[in-house]
Amino acid sequence: MLKKRIIPTLLIKNDELVKSTKYKNHSYVGDPINVIKIFNEKEVDEIIILDIEKSVTNEDLNYELIQNLASECYMPLTYGGGIKSIEQAEKLFSIGIEKITLNSINYKNLNLMKEITNKFGSQSVIAAVDLNKNIFNKLYLYDWIKKKKIKINIKEHIQQCIEHGAGEILINFVFNEGTLCGFNKRLLDFIDFEIPIPLIINGGINSAKNISECINFSKIDAVGVGAYFIYYGPHKAVLISYQNEIND
Amino acid sequence: MLNLIKCGIGNIGSIKNALNAIGVEPNIAESQSEINHNFKKIILPGVGSFDSFINSLKKKKLFDEIKKLVLLENYKILGICVGMQSFFKNSEEGTGEGLDILKGNLIKFNFKKEFKVPHMGWNNLKILDSKNLLSDLPKTKFYFAHSYYATNVEKKNILSETDHGISFPTCINYKNIYGVQFHPEKSFFQGQKILKNFIDLC
Numbered sequence: 492m493l494k495k496r497i498i499p500t501l502l503i504k505n506d507e508l509v510k511s512t513k514y515k516n517h518s519y520v521g522d523p524i525n526v527i528k529i530f531n532e533k534e535v536d537e538i539i540i541l542d543i544e545k546s547v548t549n550e551d552l553n554y555e556l557i558q559n560l561a562s563e564c565y566m567p568l569t570y571g572g573g574i575k576s577i578e579q580a581e582k583l584f585s586i587g588i589e590k591i592t593l594n595s596i597n598y599k600n601l602n603l604m605k606e607i608t609n610k611f612g613s614q615s616v617i618a619a620v621d622l623n624k625n626i627f628n629k630l631y632l633y634d635w636i637k638k639k640k641i642k643i644n645i646k647e648h649i650q651q652c653i654e655h656g657a658g659e660i661l662i663n664f665v666f667n668e669g670t671l672c673g674f675n676k677r678l679l680d681f682i683d684f685e686i687p688i689p690l691i692i693n694g695g696i697n698s699a700k701n702i703s704e705c706i707n708f709s710k711i712d713a714v715g716v717g718a719y720f721i722y723y724g725p726h727k728a729v730l731i732s733y734q735n736e737i738n739d
Numbered sequence: 740m741l742n743l744i745k746c747g748i749g750n751i752g753s754i755k756n757a758l759n760a761i762g763v764e765p766n767i768a769e770s771q772s773e774i775n776h777n778f779k780k781i782i783l784p785g786v787g788s789f790d791s792f793i794n795s796l797k798k799k800k801l802f803d804e805i806k807k808l809v810l811l812e813n814y815k816i817l818g819i820c821v822g823m824q825s826f827f828k829n830s831e832e833g834t835g836e837g838l839d840i841l842k843g844n845l846i847k848f849n850f851k852k853e854f855k856v857p858h859m860g861w862n863n864l865k866i867l868d869s870k871n872l873l874s875d876l877p878k879t880k881f882y883f884a885h886s887y888y889a890t891n892v893e894k895k896n897i898l899s900e901t902d903h904g905i906s907f908p909t910c911i912n913y914k915n916i917y918g919v920q921f922h923p924e925k926s927f928f929q930g931q932k933i934l935k936n937f938i939d940l941c
Binding site (some may be wrong): 493494495496519534536537558560562564565566567568584585586587588589590609610611612613614615659688689696712713727 | 750751753754755756757760786787791792821854855856857858859860861862863880882883884887888903914922924925926927928930931
């Protein structure tokens with residue numbers, strides 16, 4: 492049986508590993524290569540690395556750093572952040588990246604996803620969406636660069652991504668991110684439609700029990716975990732950990 | 740040592756990393772002329788669609804060359820993912836013809852709800868014959884990422900199967916032809932062991 496995946500989800504800014512809360516207040520965690528090495532030793536299912544700066548600054552990607560990270564990973568590595576062309580995707584695949592995530596670009600040019608998946612296959616692209624909620628707890632698509640609501644229906648957007656070849660959907664719950672407040676599976680109540688491809692959720696995971704609740708939930712295929720695997724104790728000391736034996 | 744075929748849409752980076760980890764520096768061949776004939780082994784990795792993979796082999800004049808080396812000169816070949824799929828003649832995924840060096844064909848997972856497609860993540864091998872590639876594995880959990888699977892493969896050529904809604908061949912061997920549907924280069928030490936087993940074949 493296919494194992495549901497538990498995926499450390501790491502953020503990079505200025506080539507350093509950082510951790511944010513609700514996509515704000517980035518604090519320094521450590522050297523990304525060291526952290527990846529530790530996760531590799533712990534035999535994690537997969538790793539997602541998101542460069543949170545590249546979409547904002549429009550700089551080209553730091554391929555050297557990415558290649559160094561990939562060479563420490565004997566498991567699948569996903570990269571996201573600032574990808575705007577098929578050439579960039581091709582270069583990432585050639586230096587050892589397994590999958591890429593596309594996020595902001597999907598609102599401007601969904602054809603890029605089609606182009607990349609036609610050439611490299613659906614399994615190579617994760618469509619990422621950021622969701623925030625209003626004071627009535629209603630979820631909406633969120634533009635984290637401009638820090639505002641995107642006026643597109645969530646379901647329609649996800650279905651469009653699937654139609655354009657996405658191999659997986661990653662939903663980031665922005666208001667939960669880095670808060671260690673727990674992921675409540677009721678957040679997925681809005682999914683009243685079929686998602687035929689794997690769904691990864693990310694944001695708020697705070698315990699082994701919480702991970703286990705999520706992966707035992709039929710709608711969820713994989714769980715992204717950030718702060719819970721990076722911090723330890725009430726003062727948030729950096730201590731890399733992992734839990735893999737939950738549904739083995 | 741061995742030849743590692745690079746045909747534009749294979750993930751060479753991670754295979755090279757995994758080979759380096761077991762102390763092997765492959766000869767990377769991007770065209771017919773770059774194959775080093777001192778090494779009578781070939782690894783053929785592949786991602787992407789069946790047709791685009793086959794076309795890119797043809798474009799680099801590797802299609803006929805590989806067929807010749809495998810069928811006439813007895814080179815050992817290890818196909819990974821779409822690399823393995825290219826051994827068959829036909830795939831539902833495309834209209835082009837594959838290398839046609841192994842009996843069988845490829846069809847798409849066709850499910851409702853319960854089992855998602857792509858088949859993506861870690862799954863177990865049910866080992867039918869623990870010889871050659873599959874000998875002495877430390878674990879039997881491997882990383883998969885694919886939407887099509889091999890069928891009509893002769894039972895005696897199937898070394899392992901995996902369940903995802905149905906049971907399908909995931910490691911095959913016929914004479915000098917070896918194939919895995921999963922990604923050994925992304926499956927920790929058990930994956931490196933498979934690569935090592937291929938290298939150690941005499």
